[in-house]
Amino acid sequence: MSVHKKVEAKRVTTHTLQEMKDVGEKIAMLTAYDYSMARILDAGGADVLLVGDSASNVMAGHETTLPITLDQMIYHASSVVRAVQRALVVVDLPFGTYQGDSKMALKSAIRIMKESGGHAVKLEGGSEVEDSIKRILSAGIPVMGHLGLTPQSIYKFGTYTVRAKQEQEARRLMKDAKLLEELGCFAVVLEKIPADLARKVSESISIPTIGIGGGSDCDGQVLVTHDLLGITKDFHPRFLRRYAELFDVIQDATERYVNDVKSKDFPNEKEQY
Numbered sequence: 001m002s003v004h005k006k007v008e009a010k011r012v013t014t015h016t017l018q019e020m021k022d023v024g025e026k027i028a029m030l031t032a033y034d035y036s037m038a039r040i041l042d043a044g045g046a047d048v049l050l051v052g053d054s055a056s057n058v059m060a061g062h063e064t065t066l067p068i069t070l071d072q073m074i075y076h077a078s079s080v081v082r083a084v085q086r087a088l089v090v091v092d093l094p095f096g097t098y099q100g101d102s103k104m105a106l107k108s109a110i111r112i113m114k115e116s117g118g119h120a121v122k123l124e125g126g127s128e129v130e131d132s133i134k135r136i137l138s139a140g141i142p143v144m145g146h147l148g149l150t151p152q153s154i155y156k157f158g159t160y161t162v163r164a165k166q167e168q169e170a171r172r173l174m175k176d177a178k179l180l181e182e183l184g185c186f187a188v189v190l191e192k193i194p195a196d197l198a199r200k201v202s203e204s205i206s207i208p209t210i211g212i213g214g215g216s217d218c219d220g221q222v223l224v225t226h227d228l229l230g231i232t233k234d235f236h237p238r239f240l241r242r243y244a245e246l247f248d249v250i251q252d253a254t255e256r257y258v259n260d261v262k263s264k265d266f267p268n269e270k271e272q273y
Contacts, residue, residue, distance in 0.1 A: 126176025
């Protein structure tokens with residue numbers, strides 16, 4: 001289906017995303033953690049680059065997103081910001097830097113903005129993080145919300161299964177989405193919730209929704225870049241579409257290089273001084 005209207009933007013801002021929702025243009029968001037990859041994704045036309053706490057998994061090899069620190073997030077974010085010419089850069093507030101303490105939440109968000117040059121922060125949760133969101137917004141820092149499956153709460157849920165299938169949880173999610181809009185969040189990620197619920201949320205709030213396992217009626221989509229590119233091998237959720245198989249490509253290139261070194265084929269006459 002062709003887009004009937006396209007919002008042209010030299011630089012994508014939170015305002016651009018709102019315009020995109022208003023004209024029905026879908027928002028394409030991807031994760032980025034380093035300069036080289038962020039340059040490619042930005043050149044490829046991604047509207048938003050999320051410096052996700054998923055760096056904890058794909059960059060550092062942790063089982064969950066919980067271990068990554070604020071300092072590490074700032075390091076990843078500053079690398080991404082240096083690469084980007086067009087995309088909006090959103091940075092995750094990592095676990096333990098905003099829950100239950102709105103003053104700490106503000107300090108964390110200010111550090112991210114000042115030290116990384118990121119354009120906005122993202123945090124997980126609804127009414128339970130209301131005070132933190134208010135305080136961050138009061139400093140003029142844009143906030144993206146995140147509802148549904150919230151990976152930082154993995155030990156509370158005990159599983160990465162689909163959220164909000166039951167009526168009660170679905171009602172609460174809808175209420176939280178409206179609250180995030182009222183507080184002044186510029187967008188909200190909906191992770192792993194039934195497509196029907198994501199559609200209802202997207203229709204009932206005026207700010208953009210970004211789905212990951214939230215179906216096609218969200219105002220945008222996000223995937224972890226390493227999953228989309230097939231750099232990760234062992235992750236097969238239903239919502240993931242692989243656009244390349246780079247694990248195999250890179251492994252093959254490595255094997256050929258190793259062979260050429262061992263067989264003394266590399267470097268050849270032309271490849272030396």
